[in-house]
Amino acid sequence: MRRALVAGNWKMHGSREQARRLITETVDGLPADCAAEVVVLPPFVLLPVAAGVLEGSRVGLGAQNVCDADEGAYTGEVSAAMLRETGCRYALVGHSERRALYGEDDALVARRAAAALRGGLSPIVCLGETLEQRERDLTAEVVLSQLDAVVAELGMVGLARCVLAYEPVWAIGTGRSASPEQAQDVHGLLREHVRRLDAGVAETLRMLYGGSVKPDNAGALFAMPDIDGGLIGGASLKSADFLAICRAAR
Ligand code: 13P
Numbered sequence: 530m531r532r533a534l535v536a537g538n539w540k541m542h543g544s545r546e547q548a549r550r551l552i553t554e555t556v557d558g559l560p561a562d563c564a565a566e567v568v569v570l571p572p573f574v575l576l577p578v579a580a581g582v583l584e585g586s587r588v589g590l591g592a593q594n595v596c597d598a599d600e601g602a603y604t605g606e607v608s609a610a611m612l613r614e615t616g617c618r619y620a621l622v623g624h625s626e627r628r629a630l631y632g633e634d635d636a637l638v639a640r641r642a643a644a645a646l647r648g649g650l651s652p653i654v655c656l657g658e659t660l661e662q663r664e665r666d667l668t669a670e671v672v673l674s675q676l677d678a679v680v681a682e683l684g685m686v687g688l689a690r691c692v693l694a695y696e697p698v699w700a701i702g703t704g705r706s707a708s709p710e711q712a713q714d715v716h717g718l719l720r721e722h723v724r725r726l727d728a729g730v731a732e733t734l735r736m737l738y739g740g741s742v743k744p745d746n747a748g749a750l751f752a753m754p755d756i757d758g759g760l761i762g763g764a765s766l767k768s769a770d771f772l773a774i775c776r777a778a779r
Contacts, residue, residue, distance in 0.1 A: 537765025565778035580616030591619030609648020639682035700740025
């Protein structure tokens with residue numbers, strides 16, 4: 530049985546004051562019997578503040594990216610060991626905004642995932658097609674090749690320690706979520722692909738859906754057999770909405 534995971538990706542939002550308030554509200558409002566594991570992913574500089582507020586709580590911490598190297602002359606990057614020392618357990622890799630705006634390709638994303646594992650973090654590997662790719666019927670090809678690049682770098686032992694996040698680019702920040710059936714189709718395809726490589730890994734690998742998840746659609750998305758939680762953008766910045774989404778996870 531896979532435990533649901535709900536991760537709040539704040540993107541480049543928040544101040545120290547907002548981070549303290551948002552996390553306090555989330556920690557205080559999380560029901561004791563919440564079925565999901567809950568994680569917040571603030572910007573790098575807010576991680577120490579977040580870690581302080583989260584200490585001793587059931588809410589975990591992660592980063593929005595991680596360097597592909599362990600140490601050295603990599604100006605502007607942050608290593609897995611640094612993130613781990615700051616209290617992170619997870620790191621996103623390959624978010625579509627990183628791929629589209631900062632030119633991160635499949636190979637770099639895979640190396641970042643490998644570095645996360647070396648440093649003791651679980652990578653949350655983001656995959657997803659653009660609207661143009663979907664309209665050209667390339668969704669399967671795109672997401673499977675993104676996944677294959679990670680498998681080639683990490684092997685199945687490494688993949689087993691990852692979380693996948695399917696985030697169709699056309700659904701991110703647009704208010705236009707994939708329907709539960711559309712999302713399930715891709716999650717099912719991904720899991721089937723993993724199953725052909727290793728049936729055991731396919732059973733335990735968690736796959737999150739991201740893209741305009743809100744309190745009113747989270748339940749239907751999370752009810753799908755291969756959707757094991759969500760990667761939440763905009764709605765993670767409002768504690769009431771984020772908590773409602775956490776409660777919707779099975
Ligand atoms: P939204 O929930 O704002 O669509 O963002 C999704 C996302 O990119 C999370 O990583």
